Amino acid sequence: MTLSPRRFAKPGRLIPAGTGETVIRVLLLSCAGLAVITIFFILAFLLRDGYPIFLETGTTDFLFGTEWNPTGYPVAQFGIIPLIAGTLCVTLGAMAIAVPLGISCAICIARLAPPAVRAVVKPAIELLAGIPSVVYGFFGLIVLTDWIRATFGVPSGESWLAGSIILGIMALPTIISVSEDAISCVPREFAEGSLALGATHWQTIARVIVPGALPGISAAVILGMGRAIGETMAVLMVTGNAAIIPSPLWNVLSPVRTLTGTLGIEMGEVAAGTMHYHALFGVAVVLLAITLVVNLAATTIIGRLREQYAPGKMLGRAVPGILRVPRLSPGVREWAQKVLLVAILSLIGLPFAGIAGYCGCAFLFSLAALSWRRVTPRTTQKIAFFLISAATAAVLLILAVILSDILVKGLPALSIEFLTEPPRDLGRSGGIFPAIVGTLYLVAGAIGLALPLGIGAAIYLSEYRTEGRLTKIVRTGTELLNGTPSIVFGLFGFAFLVLFLKFGVSLIAGQITLGLMILPTVIRTTEEALKGVPVSLREGSLALGATQWQTVSRVVIPPAVPGIVTGAILSIGRAAGETAPILFTAVVFSQRFLPDSPFSPVMALPYHLYILATNIPGAGANRYGTAVVLLLLVILFYAVAIGIRTHYQKNTHW
Amino acid sequence: MSHDTIIATEGLNLWYGDTRALADVSIQVPDRKVTALIGPSGCGKSTLIRCFNRMNDILPGCRIEGKVIFHGENIYDNGADPVSLRRRIGMVFQKPNPFPKSIYENVAYGPRIHGIRDRRILDSIVEESLRRAALWDEVRDRLSRSATSLSGGQQQRLCIARTLAVEPEVILMDEPCSALDPIATAKVEGLIDELKKQYCVIIVTHNMQQAARVSDYTGFMYLGRLIEFGGTTQIFESPRDELTENYITGRFG
Ligand SMILES: Nc1ncnc2c1ncn2[C@@H]1O[C@H](COP(=O)(O)OP(=O)(O)OP(=O)(O)O)[C@@H](O)[C@H]1O
Numbered sequence: 001m002t003l004s005p006r007r008f009a010k011p012g013r014l015i016p017a018g019t020g021e022t023v024i025r026v027l028l029l030s031c032a033g034l035a036v037i038t039i040f041f042i043l044a045f046l047l048r049d050g051y052p053i054f055l056e057t058g059t060t061d062f063l064f065g066t067e068w069n070p071t072g073y074p075v076a077q078f079g080i081i082p083l084i085a086g087t088l089c090v091t092l093g094a095m096a097i098a099v100p101l102g103i104s105c106a107i108c109i110a111r112l113a114p115p116a117v118r119a120v121v122k123p124a125i126e127l128l129a130g131i132p133s134v135v136y137g138f139f140g141l142i143v144l145t146d147w148i149r150a151t152f153g154v155p156s157g158e159s160w161l162a163g164s165i166i167l168g169i170m171a172l173p174t175i176i177s178v179s180e181d182a183i184s185c186v187p188r189e190f191a192e193g194s195l196a197l198g199a200t201h202w203q204t205i206a207r208v209i210v211p212g213a214l215p216g217i218s219a220a221v222i223l224g225m226g227r228a229i230g231e232t233m234a235v236l237m238v239t240g241n242a243a244i245i246p247s248p249l250w251n252v253l254s255p256v257r258t259l260t261g262t263l264g265i266e267m268g269e270v271a272a273g274t275m276h277y278h279a280l281f282g283v284a285v286v287l288l289a290i291t292l293v294v295n296l297a298a299t300t301i302i303g304r305l306r307e308q309y310a311p312g313k314m315l316g317r318a319v320p321g322i323l324r325v326p327r328l329s330p331g332v333r334e335w336a337q338k339v340l341l342v343a344i345l346s347l348i349g350l351p352f353a354g355i356a357g358y359c360g361c362a363f364l365f366s367l368a369a370l371s372w373r374r375v376t377p378r379t380t381q382k383i384a385f386f387l388i389s390a391a392t393a394a395v396l397l398i399l400a401v402i403l404s405d406i407l408v409k410g411l412p413a414l415s416i417e418f419l420t421e422p423p424r425d426l427g428r429s430g431g432i433f434p435a436i437v438g439t440l441y442l443v444a445g446a447i448g449l450a451l452p453l454g455i456g457a458a459i460y461l462s463e464y465r466t467e468g469r470l471t472k473i474v475r476t477g478t479e480l481l482n483g484t485p486s487i488v489f490g491l492f493g494f495a496f497l498v499l500f501l502k503f504g505v506s507l508i509a510g511q512i513t514l515g516l517m518i519l520p521t522v523i524r525t526t527e528e529a530l531k532g533v534p535v536s537l538r539e540g541s542l543a544l545g546a547t548q549w550q551t552v553s554r555v556v557i558p559p560a561v562p563g564i565v566t567g568a569i570l571s572i573g574r575a576a577g578e579t580a581p582i583l584f585t586a587v588v589f590s591q592r593f594l595p596d597s598p599f600s601p602v603m604a605l606p607y608h609l610y611i612l613a614t615n616i617p618g619a620g621a622n623r624y625g626t627a628v629v630l631l632l633l634v635i636l637f638y639a640v641a642i643g644i645r646t647h648y649q650k651n652t653h654w
Numbered sequence: 655m656s657h658d659t660i661i662a663t664e665g666l667n668l669w670y671g672d673t674r675a676l677a678d679v680s681i682q683v684p685d686r687k688v689t690a691l692i693g694p695s696g697c698g699k700s701t702l703i704r705c706f707n708r709m710n711d712i713l714p715g716c717r718i719e720g721k722v723i724f725h726g727e728n729i730y731d732n733g734a735d736p737v738s739l740r741r742r743i744g745m746v747f748q749k750p751n752p753f754p755k756s757i758y759e760n761v762a763y764g765p766r767i768h769g770i771r772d773r774r775i776l777d778s779i780v781e782e783s784l785r786r787a788a789l790w791d792e793v794r795d796r797l798s799r800s801a802t803s804l805s806g807g808q809q810q811r812l813c814i815a816r817t818l819a820v821e822p823e824v825i826l827m828d829e830p831c832s833a834l835d836p837i838a839t840a841k842v843e844g845l846i847d848e849l850k851k852q853y854c855v856i857i858v859t860h861n862m863q864q865a866a867r868v869s870d871y872t873g874f875m876y877l878g879r880l881i882e883f884g885g886t887t888q889i890f891e892s893p894r895d896e897l898t899e900n901y902i903t904g905r906f907g
């Protein structure tokens with residue numbers, strides 16, 4: 001063998017590569033830094049506009065006052081207890097519905113359904129997570145409240161019950177897909193070990209598999225709860241919005257008003273700088289604190305369970321995929337514990353919502369474990385499987401009813417004219433062209449902002465994380481931002497962009513608000529995709545003398561692209577369907593022309609549907625038409641994303 | 655030592671968080687020879703070998719004291735750049751880690767990042783590297799196939815070819831044969847014998863016979879310390895340290 005002469009210039013000394021690396025590093029770092037600045041701004045502006053109410057009304061009277069009457073004369077009253085009660089009631093009810101149904105359905109999909117059924121049902125459920133909340137609200141308002149009114153013989157069906165049902169349905173996809181993941185990830189050997197001892201399939205599920213998946217299932221329940229607490233539009237449309245504490249307390253037919261609903265309704269009508277205005281920001285601060293506590297609870301529970309089921313203690317098994325749930329960095333935990341102390345006073349009732357959730361799920365299993373002890377395991381199994389299958393069927397039925405109602409009544413309303421013409425007669429006739437274009441503008445702007453920023457921040461977090469402290473701050477920011485209800489983003493956009501920066505209600509304000517809202521999703525999905533690339537590949541590249549950026553751009557990013565694209569498309573879907581963030585920042589109801597500058601307001605599909613459904617009597621056909629267009633648009637994005645992911649999951653092997 | 659030293663450590667200590675993984679390691683590795691590192695599991699062989707090309711830098715919580723001298727320069731000096739160091743000190747990992755790209759792209763990756771664009775030169779580097787890694791005949795017809803479609807042994811030889819393609823001066827191998835069958839192992843061992851004509855090779859192995867077969871020098875490590883270092887024949891036939899002797903003769907916990 002001949003030895004070839006060395007082909008590369010070999011500098012005698014180990015001189016650092018050029019400045020390119022540094023420039024990229026700084027660029028990525030500034031992306032990450034912007035994420036921090038954002039969260040700082042959100043907090044700062046909410047507090048800035050919220051604190052006067054705590055001074056004026058007094059913290060105790062604000063948090064524990066039992067009367068919410070902001071326009072009362074001569075004395076306006078700002079006690080948020082009725083609102084907190086409303087949020088609690090609705091969330092509690094939603095969890096009571098969603099937890100047993102969702103977990104049963106997850107068990108069914110993960111362990112009972114034949115693979116062919118599973119292959120269809122699983123993506124279908126994920127698809128449903130994409131249905132915009134205003135569409136759920138629309139269905140609730142038109143169909144559900146009517147049904148409640150007729151069934152229970154009450155004057156109006158807009159009630160606690162309606163809110164709980166709709167929120168329960170909305171939380172189902174989250175609970176099902178996250179629990180299903182957790183259950184599927186329990187190692188096959190556990191189940192085999194149990195079956196080999198002569199346990200029935202059901203005993204194995206109830207005693208080995210479900211306990212093994214508990215961290216993931218808890219995460220699912222709490223994530224579902226977070227969604228329910230933060231939801232605005234659907235709740236606002238079906239709960240009747242009377243700021244009263246249900247009397248008696250278990251009167252599920254009483255109208256209620258939630259924290260989010262209050263913001264959604266009153267923010268548009270209040271004059272900036274008044275006490276009422278400040279009170280609403282106070283409400284947003286409370287809402288933010290609640291979601292923070294919920295997220296904190298989730299991560300703590302999961303962290304503790306993860307320790308219990310740590311792979312080392314558990315026969316050295318690999319960590320199930322679901323245990324990769326968001327973890328709070330120590331920095332956040334410290335910080336959040338301080339917040340927790342303050343917040344807990346106002347939130348004493350909240351844990352009950354979680355407890356109710358667990359009760360619902362415990363119900364199913366204790367029923368099996370206790371009351372059927374004397375029955376043979378075979379019979380127990382039959383009953384249990386029947387219940388689980390029934391629950392699954394119920395879930396599928398509910399979702400089928402919603403979709404078919406909207407499709408059947410909406411598709412006939414579609415026509416070329418409907419899609420290409422501006423609305424006439426307050427939207428009762430004419431089309432929705434400006435709304436479609438407005439939504440596309442909003443989404444394009446949001447994604448144009450969030451994608452580069454989010455991907456840059458994610459790359460920094462996952463590939464350049466040697467800075468310690470700074471990285472910790474960035475991660476903290478992202479985590480905090482991630483659980484924030486969308487209406488809070490709306491308020492921030494209103495206070496900062498519309499009023500403070502004097503953008504006015506405008507396209508650009510809406511784009512920025514939506515962009516900030518989806519930023520955490522982009523960061524998280526990108527980071528997860530990057531983390532999925534094995535460390536050994538990075539080492540392989542670095543060992544060849546590649547720089548950090550060469551390694552990242554040529555070895556790490558290419559295999560992560562499908563994951564990043566999936567995240568981006570899911571974000572697009574979410575941005576297209578959201579109403580709350582643009583409610584006070586970007587939209588107007590009726591506009592004949594397209595916006596001519598970024599500073600003019602736009603129409604948007606979700607908002608158009610909201611107004612048609614709630615404020616315009618006699619817009620029947622066009623309401624359904626709008627709902628169908630919005631639904632199809634968002635579902636299309638989600639379908640593409642899920643398709644990409646499934647395709648690459650099948651074809652990826654390292 | 656009778657040969658030129660290419661890389662040496664002086665009082666090298668390494669901590670992972672609070673655990674000390676290397677304690678006062680001083681070793682002088684000769685150029686154009688094969689040096690084997692042996693020792694019980696967890697004694698710090700991988701840790702030491704990864705110090706030579708600063709792969710430990712990317713591990714969080716890792717702290718290093720002492721010197722590693724490469725061509726008279728301490729590679730842990732503040733101004734020293736790990737990237738240009740790694741170009742000159744290549745590494746083959748225990749588990750084959752081909753990039754999820756084509757076979758051709760895997761080998762061409764190194765030359766490309768070091769600025770070679772000319773397709774003809776790349777072609778010849780790829781062919782030559784694959785030939786020297788004894789893989790060319792098996793893959794010449796399917797260079798554009800994905801590297802992950804190769805068998806484990808082929809993947810490992812591909813990783814060796816990939817390392818050869820950047821023409822380093824030192825090649826570090828961390829248990830390169832642990833995932834291979836006897837035939838593939840024999841091929842890699844033959845390759846190592848070839849390589850030492852031009853390169854310094856440092857190899858970590860658990861296989862005593864392998865160390866005896868391929869290496870010129872052997873170092874025995876125990877609990878983060880380098881217990882004994884010397885010619886392979888000397889270490890295997892007349893070890894000076896009792897620990898070494900116990901390990902080599904298999905009388906070891
Ligand atoms: N990334 C790490 N973080 C913390 N401790 C580590 C890490 N890598 C190795 N260690 C510890 O350092 C010590 C030396 O590990 P090293 O991998 O160098 O051993 P080794 O000699 O290569 O073992 P083996 O023959 O099993 O590969 C071990 O005690 C190990 O637990």
Ligand SMILES: [Mg+2]
Nearest residue numbers: 699700701828
């Ligand atoms: Mg090792």
